[in-house]
Amino acid sequence: MEIIYFTVAGIFLYFFSDWILERFEAMAGRRFEYRSLIFFVIILVLSMSLFNLVQHFQAGDIESSSEKMMMEKPGER
Numbered sequence: 001m002e003i004i005y006f007t008v009a010g011i012f013l014y015f016f017s018d019w020i021l022e023r024f025e026a027m028a029g030r031r032f033e034y035r036s037l038i039f040f041v042i043i044l045v046l047s048m049s050l051f052n053l054v055q056h057f058q059a060g061d062i063e064s065s066s067e068k069m070m071m072e073k074p075g076e077r
Contacts, residue, residue, distance in 0.1 A: 017043040
């Protein structure tokens with residue numbers, strides 16, 4: 001399930017980063033010379049933040065499933 005979250009997050013990040021870059025360019029009133037570098041920085045910061053958030057929420061599922069496994073008696077599976 002985690003791969004689905006990361007895929008959807010990546011698609012969202014691409015379009016959101018482009019939107020942010022276009023807003024910055026509109027405020028400046030011109031196209032930036034190093035547009036791809038600025039886009040990379042925006043998407044990098046957003047992706048690091050969002051992927052850490054997704055992993056944080058996924059960690060709750062992993063902890064609860066590992067607790068279940070520890071409570072099982074050997075041979076119950």
